[in-house]
Amino acid sequence: MAKTEIASVLSFEKKLVCSDVFFYGTTWHGRLTQKATPLALIEKSVRGTISNRLKSAVANDPLKLNAEVEKANLQKVDACALGEGQDTLKLQFTLKVLGQVEKPSACNNAIFKASYEKAALEYIEQEGFTELAKRYALNLANGRFFWRNRVGAEHIEVVVQVAEQTWTFNSFDYSLRNFDGVNDDIQSLAAKIAEALSSKTPFLLLNITAYAKVGQAQEVYPSEELVLDKGKGSKSKILYHVNNVAAIHSQKVGNAIRTIDTWYPDYQNAGKGVGPIAIEPYGSVTNLGVAFRNPKQKSDFYTLFDRFAQGEKLESKEQEHYVMAVLVRGGVFGQSSKE
Template sequence: MAKSKTPGTQSFETGMLAYARSLQISEGVFFGIDGDKRVPVEVLEKGVRGQSSEDRARNPGLSNPQTVEFAVLPQGCTAVELAFSVRVLPMAMSPHACGSPSVATAYETLATSYARAGGFDVLAARYVWNIANARFAWRNRFQVDTSRVTVGFAGQVLVFDPARLSLDRLEDADTLAAALLEGDRTLLGQFISGISGGMTTAPFWFEVTWRGEMPPGQEIFPSQEYIRESKAEKDVSRIYAKLPRFHAGREIGHASMHSQKIGAALRHIDDWHGDDGYGPIAVNPYGGVQETADVLRRAKNSFYDIRKKADEVLAIVQAANSAEDLPGSVHFLMANLVRGGVFGSSSKAAEANG
């Protein structure tokens, strides 16, 4: 028999709970810049002869011929460009699917109160920081000496110098404004407000372009694919993401960056985890860091641990007069809902909720 909830308590626990993502990001595509022309960066294939150097190699120290995909800046080009677009939607204001009407109401109350206190403004400013610092270019960011990020929205343009911004610590509004090459602080505020409003009321759309100067022939790093069986038969040991495109009279594989990888970069806003050894990490329920295999939110501060305290969380958010009254745990909770995903409770937790 299911256990009854204590009268007067609210809960975020139910067996079925899912949120649609609020940041709908396109696939990123790479171009070479030749004067005023944009030339698609093509993914190509080559054979290389490496050397077996892994632990317990079958032929240690001997040659290891393999086929890999690669991408380089086309000849005649002097810069690389990565472009994508983002549509911000108010999907965190209520569950996409929920197994309990009372739980759905609790989440809607949380989101409405969080919005009233200005919580979404905090998240929006952090996403803008990761756009301005070009984290989404990943390894390509370090391939260039000078670069710029251009943001277009509602007929307006902002241009940032990523080199003026840190990847390891969150920057305040003054530092973000100081990184502007075009636009001013007022327009920057409008951009942040646009993203915040997109997460709460009406959809908001913007475009992002990163451009960095580099010599032709230098390597470019698209997203890397997992090896598919069809490709494995050809012994291609490294496969890059690409989109089919007709160019110069033939179909090519246009080098691309996965929307998920761009999204992971923009979600590097969790510095509420409490681990002094890390700066901001990508928002995810357990605070997992793929690069190091560390999990920073095991000790009673995961998404699931925080949401167990529904009454406490709702009381804090409803009493907040501004974003300064909101603790990091609440921002983290809401950032996961913005991220989207399936967050259903375990069968025991769902049963306890009745």
């Protein structure tokens, strides 16, 4: 199939659908018996110091420097913390897993669509999403979705429930750096996820409750809102909440769960400091300003997907896993008709 035959309209719906994560405060010993209380945001007015990097003319002149640092840096910020007598952060959210990855939600090229569906069905028949499901299950078990709240926690426990079945994980038993720590519970949960992704079941709805013992009255960290009209608001830091309950964005949770890419070319080198990265078409890690899947290396999603969807065999199963993981993520992947 010629490159010009790739669909110009092509999109896939995401198959891992997360809710927002809601914050509650409780105690570690009473986490299963006591009623947890929703955590609200706290507004603080603080007088900070000038600490940004100054121009050389100011930094090298003691009089100008003194005049600059004497200025009050007044700020209003949002914060969130456990209550007095509480030492444990409780998180609650749901994750819905959907199937039919082989069916684009929109595609304007019937030949391309048929070719892609054939390749996808072959992958599902051979692999059954078992590798991807295992990695998603491990990212639930290791509590990666706690993000900054995971740092410095004394204990972390994750409880995953579906229908009458429940799995309980000690998160520190599972690494954030690799996906080798597979046991019977991980395999059981992964099998449920794989069945839903493979359309063997209509869908899977997981209820996740997680606990992190972070210390009495310690600060905890909801998502920070991106403020596009800076200067118009009164606060310099705005945290996310839903009906006055602190929360983490569903997009951020989804990013944590799909942080499974250890197949990018520089994983053995750059990956020693980075580890697994989130599934993205160009392997983008925004806080590092690096795209680990460069089209020049022919390791980006579009290069691999175009070959995969047209029936060409990729060099490795790892490349196929990556392509299918991007499709599970969802997105708009059509080729512009102007190219």
